Amino acid sequence: MATQYGQGYAREYDPGHDVHEVYGRGGRGGGAEGRGHRLPAGLRAPFEGRSWREFSYLMLSLPLSVLMFTLTVTMVSLGAGLLVTFVGIPLLAATLATCRGFGTLERARARGLLGLDVAEPEPLRPRERGVLAWTGAMFRSGSSWRHLLYALVHLPWAVFAFTVALTLWAYGWATLTYPLWFWVFPMWAGQGGLQLYGDGTHRIYLDNPFEITVTALVGLLFTMATPWIVRGLTTVDRVLVHGLLGPSRLSARVVELESDRGVVVNTAAADLRRIERDLHDGAQARLVALAMDLGLAKEKVTEDPEAAARMVDEAHGEVKTALQELRDLARGIHPAVLTDRGLDAALSSVASRCTVPVSVDVDLPSRPAPAIEGIAYFTVCELLQNVSKHSGAQRGVVDVWRAEDRLMLQVEDDGVGGADVTGGSGLAGLAERLDAVDGLLVVDSPVGGPTRVTAELPWRA
Known part of the structure; x- marks a missing residue:
């Protein structure tokens, strides 16, 4: 990667999608140095x-x-x-x-x-x-x-x-x-x-x-x-x-919004299919089995009370498992802790379940719009899943802050690197979803690590 994005990468956004990069909170810019020339530009130009x-x-x-x-x-x-x-x-x-x-x-x-x-x-x-x-x-x-x-x-x-x-x-x-x-x-x-x-x-x-x-x-x-x-x-x-x-700024914006609308619709449809699949294959299947087990236990109550008691005990365990799956599913839709306590508590809860030790630093003067807050939460969740599954890291860092009218997220790990936003990866889908709300995803992941992924969202939807 030619550009290093430190903590504090931000941009000023306009409807034409011109991006002016600015740096704060210790950010630094880099890049490949231009090759030197023996002749000055004035003598080379002709x-x-x-x-x-x-x-x-x-x-x-x-x-x-x-x-x-x-x-x-x-x-x-x-x-x-x-x-x-x-x-x-x-x-x-x-x-x-x-x-x-x-x-x-x-x-x-x-x-x-x-x-x-x-x-x-x-x-x-x-x-x-x-x-x-x-x-x-x-x-x-x-x-x-x-x-x-x-x-x-x-x-x-x-x-x-x-x-x-x-x-x-x-x-x-x-x-x-x-x-x-x-x-x-x-x-x-x-x-x-x-x-x-x-x-x-x-x-x-x-x-x-x-x-x-x-x-x-x-x-x-x-x-x-x-x-x-x-x-x-x-x-x-x-x-x-x-x-x-060229196209007018208004028409270009209309085309962009049409494309973003398609991304949002496809993402919502995919989420609905995922929820339906999780309910059908998870909690629904357990509840059907639980109903059958309770029916059998009911029949055995008079004939074999001990067997019925064992079946009820097993059914009790199935109920607990089904409740846990329903809680996980509800958390995947929109966690209650996010609604009640905001990003700091919600991301800390996510980090505690990550297989890699992750520190969380949330520095926000107030809460962003609820829709943006939800997108930020699920963005960090997906990035931490990548850290757990693919990075081979020993530690991770989540940093959240506000830069003017933008909400900045940064997830960093000391893993093997090589993450790429192209090629139809999960990062590519994440970048599309962020772009649908005028967001931005920047991946800095040289081979050998470390990996630094910076996401930027509008403060208000």
């Missing part, structure tokens, strides 16, 4: 692939923007002029569809040349089949209108960025390499060198060694500065592509 890809992006932007702008304005004008007929409406819808097609091209170009991965916008949702339904869905889609806006506003920016980038790039490399080609002027142009100034009486040429050297140094400055200017220009393109050609 030769880096990123600089040339960004320059290529700006060079391609102008012809594509001219084509996109011309086609869009033509189709919009024609469609608006034909609105008095029925033809104008589908033509405007076709214009929006064309802009969406150009948007697909622009996202692919930004992904390949700028390394900007923008998700596809929300798909059209026609209410029924047919051209009219498709046309209505196209007009209702905010993404379609944002694509149209991009087609209109990108051209002036593309002209400006193309002119600045090409001018700086061409003049920078031309003057930097001037010592290599200045001989062209006296040999083929009949003048001493590159003309710096000229009028009817005076002409100044860059033709002596000092002037040639100064020209090359100026070119070096231009060449070193141009990649950073180009990078600034492409930053505006990144903003335009991300803001106008």
Whole structure:
């Protein structure tokens, strides 16, 4: 694992699921160090692939923007002029569809040349089949209108960025390499060198060694500065592509909530199936056997009182076992100690039943929302089960605290490590359930240990 999360990992959450990591309570950040370079960034930039890809992006932007702008304005004008007929409406819808097609091209170009991965916008949702339904869905889609806006506003920016980038790039490399080609002027142009100034009486040429050297140094400055200017220009393109050609924050949030709703429904269904199975195979089976045993004992009361007494005694033991199973099942649904005394007492009770010695530290100024408190309890229960079954640890630590408006849980053990949240493991399911309530699960488990699992939940549901 490249990042070490100490006690106090937290994040600030926004609806777009941007994560800004902050650390408290002794947290520390780590990671693989970047490889060192012998040349400073300013000297490397003109030769880096990123600089040339960004320059290529700006060079391609102008012809594509001219084509996109011309086609869009033509189709919009024609469609608006034909609105008095029925033809104008589908033509405007076709214009929006064309802009969406150009948007697909622009996202692919930004992904390949700028390394900007923008998700596809929300798909059209026609209410029924047919051209009219498709046309209505196209007009209702905010993404379609944002694509149209991009087609209109990108051209002036593309002209400006193309002119600045090409001018700086061409003049920078031309003057930097001037010592290599200045001989062209006296040999083929009949003048001493590159003309710096000229009028009817005076002409100044860059033709002596000092002037040639100064020209090359100026070119070096231009060449070193141009990649950073180009990078600034492409930053505006990144903003335009991300803001106008990607999904809106609202639609992305809707899609996320739909996915989370599916996770919650599936989890609830799985819990109900588990409860039904536990009741059927456990307490229900014991109670059926108990009823049969009591029936036999009733028949033997007069014939063989001693045998009946033994059967009643055995039935008494079965009742105790069934009651214990029902208590365990109720605890698995929602423990009474959690409702009555909160996370501190409930987690201490769980830790006392763990096969590994576990210390619990709960530092909460107040109790979170009941739903969040229940999720936190069952999260720690599942993590401690993993510690008991798979870690091979000698000890464990559970730490719970509040970081601003987030409830933080951390379970750490000194076991063999190697836990992985991917690959369909129990941790993956736990991560999905936490994500359904805007939570987060971070696993730091290098091979050889120790394992540190940090869960984050909203303080209020």
